[in-house]
Amino acid sequence: MNEVMLAKDIFWVGKIDDREVPFHRLILAKGTTYNAYLLKTEKPTVIDTVDLEFGREFVEYLSELIDPKEIQYIVINHTEPDHSGGLAALAGRAPDATIVCTEIAVNELKEMYKLHSRNFLVVKDGDTLDIGGKTLKFKETPYLHTEETMITYCIEDKILFPCDIFSTHVAGKEFFADEAGYDITEDFIGYYNAIIHPHRRYVRTLINALEELDVQMIAPSHGYILRNDIQKYIDLYATLSADTVEGKKVTIVYTTIRNSTKKIAEYLKKIFEENNIQASVFNADKSDQAEILESIKEADAVFIGSSTKYADMIGNLEDLLKELKKMDLQGKIGAAFGSYGWSGEATEVIQDYLNQTNMDVQSTSHVIKTTGMTHVEFPVRVRFAPKDDQLKKIEHSATYVADLLLSAI
Incomplete structure (x- = not known):
């Protein structure tokens, strides 16, 4: 393969995968690329690697450009194995290289690739690293699309290395979008919808981070490198991630023993109202059932919660849940929540009732399978009073529910 140079001393060292690639429960009909980059500076640096399947091939190609023993830094923007998969092979050939990543990524990489004895450099938002002739600046972009993700920016060359962000799934013979021979916008938007859109809220963090960077080239981890119309692609992310729906309503119903579940309900209301979603809260033991049911009929999402007592819900909630089974709730989002001390069965009982309706009932399993998010949980279960990490x-x-209500593809 001929050398692919992005700028002076910056080279593409990835892998083109032109198969029909199974990926995130999709089939990538156009294949994809796993883009990694070598910066041949005084302190040679590799930014990201390739899929685990191609680790050996990656190191062999890299070795044509540099002796891996000379590499001093390996930057890992994102730990998912299609980006970090070549790290084990590279680390073995580059024994003195320091691995650069966010704090959350350290343990993940140690466990995934048995790197417990390696030297890590933890970088935080805004940190810089002098690699000898070039300076890298790091910005944390959590949940795009996992918590440990960051982006890397080369100050001197004004090149952004954003990992999954701004990618396309295309295994083209040309590396740069302006040489593709067609308008890649459809592929660019298709990638956004499949991978980034479930995490659209966090795109705002990205857009804010880019405001202070003069980006003249975007070198992502999949597909085409962008060197023309940069602002067009940044603006597309801003537009695609913007709220598109207004006037949504949420009904929150609860019963409580010592006000812990009430506090959850009130905090849910606060978050929804901060997102310009009207939220109505009812204590099922103190409010008229007919009024609650009418609110549920008008709502776009329904949260039902209870404290747990003797492995069950409390108060009048079960009577209300039985009524929900008789209603047509098609198109509404449903979710269970609650607090507990010794055990937390009430939320699961509520979940069972909600699953007997025709609502789109949220579950941790569904969230993980459709978005890969592991920080979003349904039912929402809080032990004792909600505070700190529980909030x-x-x-x-x-x-997560607010984004479902406010966005549409």
């Missing part, structure tokens, strides 16, 4: 868990679940 963050509630927020993740509420914002």
